[in-house]
Amino acid sequence: MDPRRTVPEVVLDPDLPASVAGTLRSSPAILRAVRAGAVPPPSGPTPGMVLVVTSFLLVALMVTGPWGMVAIGAVVAAFGGTQALAGDPKRRDARRRLRLAAAHAGRFxxxxxxxxxxxxxxxxxxxxxxxxxxxxxxxxxxxxxxxxxxxxxxxxxxxxxxxxxxxxxxxxxxxxxxxxxxxxxxxxxxxxxxxxxxxxxxxxxxxxxxxxxxxxxxxxxxxxxxxxxxxxxxxxxxxxxxxxxxxxxxxxxxxxxxxxxxxxxxxxxxxxxxxxxxxxxxxxxxxxxxx
The missing domain is CATH 1.20.58 (Methane Monooxygenase Hydroxylase; Chain G, domain 1)
Structure with missing residues (x-):
């Protein structure tokens, strides 16, 4: 057996956990994006979003009182959870892979x-x-x-x-x-x-x-x-x-x-x-x- 290669493959640190290595090996485009400087988006809500929601709840507190604010907060939380669950699975997976590749940028x-x-x-x-x-x-x-x-x-x-x-x-x-x-x-x-x-x-x-x-x-x-x-x-x-x-x-x-x-x-x-x-x-x- 004498396989001849003219273009090398991606090399991974052999000490990487098998699950991480498998994900990185199957994501060559994402590895290139990280090497080119791509930064993964934050996993939680953005500071701007937090400010908007906080301001909205304060206004709700002043207008409807404590119980009204609790009710509106529950609706907002439920809506946010529904949006998260209904998000595009491919985009979520791409973000996960990008975060993983960025976290191990020195190991490939x-x-x-x-x-x-x-x-x-x-x-x-x-x-x-x-x-x-x-x-x-x-x-x-x-x-x-x-x-x-x-x-x-x-x-x-x-x-x-x-x-x-x-x-x-x-x-x-x-x-x-x-x-x-x-x-x-x-x-x-x-x-x-x-x-x-x-x-x-x-x-x-x-x-x-x-x-x-x-x-x-x-x-x-x-x-x-x-x-x-x-x-x-x-x-x-x-x-x-x-x-x-x-x-x-x-x-x-x-x-x-x-x-x-x-x-x-x-x-x-x-x-x-x-x-x-x-x-x-x-x-x-x-x-x-x-x-």
Missing amino acids: ILPEDLDAGCRELLARAQSAVAGVLGSQVNGAGLLDAIDNSVTLPAEVWRLAQRLADLTRTRAEHDRIVPRDVPDDIAGVFSPYDDALDRARRSLTSRVTTLEEYAREVRRADAVYRAYRQLGVLRERTPDYERLLAATAEDRLAVPHIDRLGLQAKDVERVFHASIDEARRAGGHLLSLAAA
Whole structure:
């Protein structure tokens, strides 16, 4: 499995509660609105509305007395409750999602938060992770050197945060550094350029490590499929032995039969070797994440 992505997906903090993460993931337009500066409306009555209602009740108190004001207040409250219940459910849901996204604005990263180079790196990382998590050997629990379902989303989140930081710093750098720097002082800016370049190379290395892990897992997947198919054939070995015995002399059939068993052991050795390679690649990724 080798899914190729050209555009990255939204990245969420893996520590978000599942219900919050599900709501945010299903609301990309609202996440973009929050990132663009949208502010959720207040959940309660506005100060202007409170002033109007208070003034109305004071007038009612002066005109009708205490009991009249209580009666009018009850009518106003009932009308307000009816209006709230009769409001558009879609608008209420949109406001709820907007408030939730605004409350967690620092816990998601959009493709738009990254420049072109950083978006490409994030897309590559997400492709690699999707390949590992969707693999048969991962589903069968054979990659026990690394808890992929926990470690890989956390690695993508850390990577996305650093890519967003690099994007912001690089954009600020481009705004500050003049384009027409005289040659005799251009060297003054080189340490800053080098810092940006080192950060980019470091992040590229992390993505490459993820891709190497995904490649080892793909190889392990292919061998695992062959290994399982061979297991089915091994159950039918007596049928093949019978065919060989029936079509050749026993002294010729025996080497063929022995070869079947040896080939099965060879595939089994390759399978275990490929799993070990994938585990080592995962262990290397884990050591990088801990660094």
